[in-house]
Amino acid sequence: MKNENNVTIHDIAKALNISGSTVSRALNDNARISEKTKKAVKDMAKQLGYQPNALASNLRTSCTNTIGVIIPRISRYFFSSAITGIEELAREKGYNVIICQSNDLEERESDCVQTLFASRVDGVISSVALKAENYDHYKTFTNRNIPLVFFDRVVDELETSKVVVDDFKGGFIAAEHLISKGCKRIAHISGPQHLNIYINRLQGFLKAMRKHHIVVNEELIIESPLTREDGLRCAKTLLESDNPPDAIFAGNDTTALSIILYAKEKGIKIPEEVAVVGFSNEPFSEYLSPSLTTVEQSGFDVGTKATELLLDIIQNKTGNKQETIVLPVNLIERESSGKK
Amino acid sequence: MKNENNVTIHDIAKALNISGSTVSRALNDNARISEKTKKAVKDMAKQLGYQPNALASNLRTSCTNTIGVIIPRISRYFFSSAITGIEELAREKGYNVIICQSNDLEERESDCVQTLFASRVDGVISSVALKAENYDHYKTFTNRNIPLVFFDRVVDELETSKVVVDDFKGGFIAAEHLISKGCKRIAHISGPQHLNIYINRLQGFLKAMRKHHIVVNEELIIESPLTREDGLRCAKTLLESDNPPDAIFAGNDTTALSIILYAKEKGIKIPEEVAVVGFSNEPFSEYLSPSLTTVEQSGFDVGTKATELLLDIIQNKTGNKQETIVLPVNLIERESSGKK
DNA sequence: TTGAATTGTGCAATCGATTGTCTTATTATT
DNA sequence: AATAATAAGACAATCGATTGCACAATTCAA
Numbered sequence: 239m240k241n242e243n244n245v246t247i248h249d250i251a252k253a254l255n256i257s258g259s260t261v262s263r264a265l266n267d268n269a270r271i272s273e274k275t276k277k278a279v280k281d282m283a284k285q286l287g288y289q290p291n292a293l294a295s296n297l298r299t300s301c302t303n304t305i306g307v308i309i310p311r312i313s314r315y316f317f318s319s320a321i322t323g324i325e326e327l328a329r330e331k332g333y334n335v336i337i338c339q340s341n342d343l344e345e346r347e348s349d350c351v352q353t354l355f356a357s358r359v360d361g362v363i364s365s366v367a368l369k370a371e372n373y374d375h376y377k378t379f380t381n382r383n384i385p386l387v388f389f390d391r392v393v394d395e396l397e398t399s400k401v402v403v404d405d406f407k408g409g410f411i412a413a414e415h416l417i418s419k420g421c422k423r424i425a426h427i428s429g430p431q432h433l434n435i436y437i438n439r440l441q442g443f444l445k446a447m448r449k450h451h452i453v454v455n456e457e458l459i460i461e462s463p464l465t466r467e468d469g470l471r472c473a474k475t476l477l478e479s480d481n482p483p484d485a486i487f488a489g490n491d492t493t494a495l496s497i498i499l500y501a502k503e504k505g506i507k508i509p510e511e512v513a514v515v516g517f518s519n520e521p522f523s524e525y526l527s528p529s530l531t532t533v534e535q536s537g538f539d540v541g542t543k544a545t546e547l548l549l550d551i552i553q554n555k556t557g558n559k560q561e562t563i564v565l566p567v568n569l570i571e572r573e574s575s576g577k578k
Numbered sequence: 579m580k581n582e583n584n585v586t587i588h589d590i591a592k593a594l595n596i597s598g599s600t601v602s603r604a605l606n607d608n609a610r611i612s613e614k615t616k617k618a619v620k621d622m623a624k625q626l627g628y629q630p631n632a633l634a635s636n637l638r639t640s641c642t643n644t645i646g647v648i649i650p651r652i653s654r655y656f657f658s659s660a661i662t663g664i665e666e667l668a669r670e671k672g673y674n675v676i677i678c679q680s681n682d683l684e685e686r687e688s689d690c691v692q693t694l695f696a697s698r699v700d701g702v703i704s705s706v707a708l709k710a711e712n713y714d715h716y717k718t719f720t721n722r723n724i725p726l727v728f729f730d731r732v733v734d735e736l737e738t739s740k741v742v743v744d745d746f747k748g749g750f751i752a753a754e755h756l757i758s759k760g761c762k763r764i765a766h767i768s769g770p771q772h773l774n775i776y777i778n779r780l781q782g783f784l785k786a787m788r789k790h791h792i793v794v795n796e797e798l799i800i801e802s803p804l805t806r807e808d809g810l811r812c813a814k815t816l817l818e819s820d821n822p823p824d825a826i827f828a829g830n831d832t833t834a835l836s837i838i839l840y841a842k843e844k845g846i847k848i849p850e851e852v853a854v855v856g857f858s859n860e861p862f863s864e865y866l867s868p869s870l871t872t873v874e875q876s877g878f879d880v881g882t883k884a885t886e887l888l889l890d891i892i893q894n895k896t897g898n899k900q901e902t903i904v905l906p907v908n909l910i911e912r913e914s915s916g917k918k
Numbered sequence: 919t920t921g922a923a924t925t926g927t928g929c930a931a932t933c934g935a936t937t938g939t940c941t942t943a944t945t946a947t948t
Numbered sequence: 949a950a951t952a953a954t955a956a957g958a959c960a961a962t963c964g965a966t967t968g969c970a971c972a973a974t975t976c977a978a
Contacts, residue, residue, distance in 0.1 A: 244722070246934055257958045262935060272956060289718070292696040293637040294934030297963050302633070312661055318653040325652075325679055334693055337677050339665055353674055356632040378629070382584070495865070525835070527867035586964055597928045602965060612926060634964030637933050 245288040253282050265290075296358065304334040305548060306354035308364040310342045310391070315521050316537040317365070320389065323541025324363060331549055333360070344370035351375045361385035361548045363541075366393060368430060368463065385551040389544040392434050399551065400562045401544040405435045408533040408567040409442025412487045412515045415531070415569055417450050419576050421485035421513055425458035427472045429489040436489060439517065443487060464489050469496025477506060484512055485575075491516035491523050494530055498574065514574040528573035535567050585628040593622050605630075636698065644674040645888060646694035648704040650682045650731070655861050656877040657705065660729065663881025664703060671889055673700070684710035691715045701725035701888045703881075706733060708770060708803065725891040729884040732774050739891065740902045741884040745775045748873040748907040749782025752827045752855045755871070755909055757790050759916050761825035761853055765798035767812045769829040776829060779857065783827055804829050809836025817846060824852055825915075831856035831863050834870055838914065854914040868913030875907050 247261040254261075256275070264271045264279035271279075282288075296302045305328055309317045325335050336357060338350035347367045354362055355378050362379055365388065373396055379386045380398070389401040409426075416424050426443050429436030440459070447454050460475065462468045469488070473496055476483055488494035494516030501508050508514055508528050516523060516532040523530040543563055551559075571577045587601040594601075596615070604611045604619035611619075622628075636642040645668055649657045665675050676697060678690035687707045694702055695718050702719055705728065713736055719726045720738070729741040749766075756764050766783050769776030780799070787794050800815065802808045809828070813836055816823055828834035834856030841848050848854055848868050856863060856872040863870040883903055891899075 244934095247936095248934080258935080259937075259959075260957055262937085263957085266936085270956065275956080289692070289695055291637075291698060291934055293633055293642070293698055294963090295936075297631075297633040297637050297965095298934080298936045300963070312652065312665075313655065313658040315653065318658050321652055322679065329689075334676065334697065336674065339662065349669075352629070355629055357674065358631060358633055522862040522865050525862050525866050527865075584964095587966095588964080598965080599929080599967075600927055602967085603927090606966085610926065615926080631964055634933090635966075637935095638964080638966045640933070 244291075245283075245286045246291070247288070249286060250279060250282050250288060253286065254278055300358065302334075302358050302360055303332055304336055304357065304359045305545070305552075306350075306357065306359035306362045307335055307337045308340055308347060308350045308354070308362065309337070310340050310365060310367055312337065312339055316390070316518055316535065319537030320365075320541035320544075323538040323543075324545045327542050327545040327549075333549070340367040340370075342368040344372065348375040351378050355379065355384075359384070361387070361552045363387050363389060363544045363548055365389050365391040366396075366433070367391075368433070371432065385548055387544045387548045387551070389540050390435060393432065394434065397560060399547050399560050401540050401547060401565065402435065402562065403535040403540060403565045403567050405438035405567075406442040406445075408517060408535070409439035409444075409487070410446045411442075411567075411569045412439075412517070412533055413443045413446035414450070415571070415575060416485040416487060416513055416515060417446065417452065419485070419509070419513055421483075422452065423455065423458065423481070423483040424452070424485040424487060425460070425476050425483035426487045427464070427469070427476075427489050427493050428459060428461050429464045431461060439489060458483055462489065462493065464493050466492055466496055469493035470500055473497045473500035477501065477504065477512065482512065485514070486512060487515045487517075489517060491518045491520040491530060491532055494532070494574070495522070495526065498526055498528070498530065508574050509576045513576060516574075519570055523570075524572070526574070531572045531575035531577065532570055533567050534570050536565070539565055584631075585623075585626045586631070587628070589626060590619060590622050590628060593626065594618055640698065642674075642698050642700055643672055644676055644697065644699045645885070645892075646690075646697070646699035646702045647675060647677045648680055648687060648690045648694070648702065649677070650680050650705060650707055652677065652679055656730070656858055656875065659877035660705075660881035660884075663878040663883075664885045667882050667885040667889075673889070680707040680710075682708040684712065688715040691718050695719065695724075699724070701727070701892045703727050703729060703884045703888055705729050705731040706736075706773070707731075708773070711772065725888055727884050727888045727891070729880050730775060733772065734774065737900060739887050739900050741880050741887060741905065742775065742902065743875040743880060743905045743907050745778035745907075746782040746785075748857060748875070749779035749784075749827070750786045751782075751907075751909045752779075752857070752873055753783045753786035754790070755911070755915060756825040756827060756853055756855060757786065757792065759825070759849070759853055761823075762792065763795065763798065763821070763823040764792070764825040764827060765800070765816050765823035766827045767804070767809070767816075767829050767833050768799060768801050769804045771801060779829060798823055802829065802833065804833050806832055806836055809833035810840055813837045813840035817841065817844065817852065822852065825854070826852060827855045827857075829857060831858045831860040831870060831872055834872065834914070835862070835866065838866055838868070838870065848914050849916045853916060855909075856914075859910055863910075864912070866914070871912045871915035872910055873907050874910050876905070879905055 248258050251258045251261045261279050264276045312318055328335050340347035340350055347370055386398045392400045428440045462472050494514050497514055516530050519532045519534040523532050588598050591598045591601045601619050604616045652658055668675050680687035680690055687710055726738045732740045768780045802812050834854050837854055856870050859872045859874040863872050
């Protein structure tokens with residue numbers, strides 16, 4: 239068992255009989271230090287196994303080179319790939335990433351904010367919790383000018399830069415696709431209407447309906463938390479009604495999955511009796527049978543873009559430009575809507 | 579735009595006309611401070627919107643209440659659920675979590691180690707990169723007595739506490755299950771043999787074969803990195819041979835997926851012509867058709883257990899007990915091995 | 919009443935790296 | 949040769965919270 243072997247710049251300084259400040263500057267390639275000294279310092283640092291103590295440095299410079307991420311749940315593929323995108327770019331630019339999960343709860347989200355603030359992150363990327371209705375906790379950052387970028391689940395109330403996918407267009411192309419397949423009674427299972435993404439998907443859907451002069455039946459638009467369980471409830475409601483729809487555009491793939499499973503159980507044929515389109519292109523969607531037609535959104539791209547935006551703000555401090563970036567989506571046609 | 583509004587204990591001290599040390603002690607509920615003063619301090623702290631600066635505290639106490647996690651890739655469900663388990667418990671115990679992805683590369687893994695060390699994490703939980711063959715970088719932690727716990731992907735070379743699932747038993751029950759279904763020529767696609775998990779799965783498989791007096795044909799045991807692509811190669815090799823197997827136990831679900839897709843493409847019937855069993859119970863496995871029989875392992879439980887172990891070491895510092903905890907697995911029977 | 923014990927706070931050093939300012943040595947300029 | 953300019957490095961303060969020790973005020977025992 240070796241001893242605490244924590245080498246500091248002062249140990250290097252002592253070994254070379256120079257001052258700590260010189261060591262610090264040498265390690266940071268400061269112009270005021272001669273090449274000779276720099277080399278000596280760096281060699282000695284390596285020899286002693288010196289590893290900088292980020293805590294000390296951060297305290298002094300009050301900049302941690304760390305960005306915080308708040309997401310609902312890491313185990314959802316969209317979010318984990320967003321994180322991959324965030325981490326990739328952040329690391330490349332020399333930033334660390336701290337991840338917190340809100341589990342879609344407001345209280346947890348508030349905890350995450352405190353945690354990240356206590357860690358003095360340089361900026362934050364967040365996607366809000368489904369069940370949050372109050373966003374005051376984010377003021378911890380905005381009040382102190384800590385850059386904040388939202389992605390995917392954004393709310394108008396929070397005035398920051400945002401990165402979203404084109405949910406409106408996603409809803410539109412999903413609906414238009416179903417219309418092109420000859421469907422007439424098209425239902426939509428929408429998500430919580432305080433979140434823009436679900437509002438936009440619904441609006442896109444409605445736009446397509448109007449464009450093609452299809453009367454929208456109110457009974458065919460239902461709101462849902464879009465979970466596996468609630469998806470079953472929706473499936474039941476829609477498919478067991480007196481006048482069931484001939485197509486369903488589900489607010490996400492999870493709900494579409496519930497519908498497919500329910501239909502299979504009841505012997506309802508997809509896509510012949512009811513066509514189904516989801517949203518997200520979750521990894522499982524491709525392997526369902528029938529495979530699921532869905533709107534693809536790249537978590538990786540969203541994460542990367544959000545990070546790009548955040549680092550710009552951190553580094554330039556160019557005031558509050560408050561951009562909203564919209565990334566493209568595209569339809570992946572599969573069997574559930576009739577593709578052979 | 580508000581000003582930098584960073585309240586420190588000294589601001590509280592000034593406001594109450596007491597010293598900083600008293601404020602610090604009051605906030606930490608030190609016994610030497612009177613209740614009256616404590617209350618005054620806490621009220622003032624709230625009033626001024628004080629938020630402790632973890633950096634300063636960490637620097638002084640050289641303990642960050644943070645644990646580091648190194649995993650191959652967050653987007654694999656097993657790992658993301660492990661993280662969920664880690665985070666859950668860590669948060670409950672007052673620890674933060676920093677996550678780094680190695681992308682299965684040795685170099686990246688080494689970077690992660692540096693990053694976490696620079697952040698002075700109190701302990702580390704790791705699952706090694708597939709492509710790592712040298713593990714010296716972990717000495718950064720072990721040399722300095724920073725607690726380290728491995729999970730799932732562990733190597734004997736590293737002498738630390740470990741949490742794994744019962745891969746041996748997993749291999750055994752998978753094989754025995756296939757045998758019970760009447761399969762005679764059973765193939766196994768194994769993973770890299772420098773990782774215990776794959777060694778153990780293979781050994782469990784072999785044990786079952788021996789137990790049931792089935793001769794193991796060497797051609798039927800192949801090693802693979804277990805990716806989607808390589809799975810196809812394996813499927814081709816096995817299914818197009820002159821004497822194809824009547825069952826395949828794949829080292830993971832991804833490879834099993836490749837086999838199912840390949841078989842579907844070639845019109846080979848599963849499970850009639852060839853039965854398939856996977857490992858992990860990925861989210862998609864249930865929805866494949868045929869649905870995939872697989873060995874379930876709970877990432878969440880593994881993560882939780884690893885955290886429990888790590889926090890024990892951090893808090894008790896009870897030397898190097900070097901436990902290895904083995905969590906149970908169980909077989910989930912589905913269509914790919916004959917379940918109706 | 920006096921010395922001892924107890925209680926409540928303040929002082930100042932500390933963690934390790936950074937940085938503004940000062941000092942000394944060296945080189946350039948006229 | 950004398951002065952200015954530059955280069956290389958040292959000193960010491962600083963970031964914010966913690967903590968060993970000192971000290972004053974109060975209480976208690978004898």
